[in-house]
Amino acid sequence: MDGGRRRWWTGAAPASVLVHLAALYWPVVTVAGPVSWTDKVVHLVLFAVPTYLVARLLARPIWVVLGFALHSVVSELSQHYWLPGRSGDPWDVVADVAGVVLAGLALLVSGRSRRC
Template sequence: MSTRLRTAGPFAAVVVASLFVLFNPASATPTVWPGIDKLVHLTLFAALTLTGRRAGLSPVGLVAGLVVYAGASEVLQGLLPIERTADPLDAVVDVVGIAVGLLIDRRVRR
C-alpha cells in the first residue's frame, strides 16, 4: 500500500463519515441523551483535523477549510429537507473540535 493512501485514506474516510453524520435525516439520527450531538461534533471535527494533518495538509489550509465546512454544514442543515435545524452552537463546538485536534496533533508530533 502506498504511503499516500495510508495517510490520505483515513482522512477521506472521516470526510465521508462526516457527510453521513452531518447530513443524515433527523429521523435516522438517534438521540441517546440530550447534548450528545455536541460531543459528536467535537469528536468529528477533532478527527477531521487529526487525519487531515496526518495526510499532510497544512494547518492553515486545513483549519480554514474545516471552519468553512463547519459553518456551511449548519447552514445546509437548516436549508435542506432533512428535518434538521441549523445550530450556531454546533459550529462553535466544531471549531473547538478543530482546536482540540490541533493540540493533539502537536502533542503527537513531539
C-alpha cells in the same frame, strides 16, 4: 513516515471525511444518548477526527484546520436552509469549532514529538 503507516493515514483520512459528510448531510439524524449534550460530543468528534487525520497528510495543516472551521458554519447553514428534517444550531458550530481546535492542538503536540 514509512510506507505502512503512510497507507494507514491515507486510508483513514478519507474514510473519516466520508463519515463526517454523511453524518452532517444525511436528511434526518437523531442522536440518542444518556445525556442531553451527546449531540455536541458527536459534533466535536465529527470535526476533530477528520481534521487531525487529513492535516497529518498535508504539508500545510493550517489550511485543513481553517477549512474545517469554515465548514462548521457552512454545514449548519446548509442543514438549516436546505435539508428537510434538519435544523441549524449555533451551539453545534461551537462544538464543531471546539473539535477543530482540539485537533489543531493535537497536531501541534504531535508535530513537536515527531521532530524530537
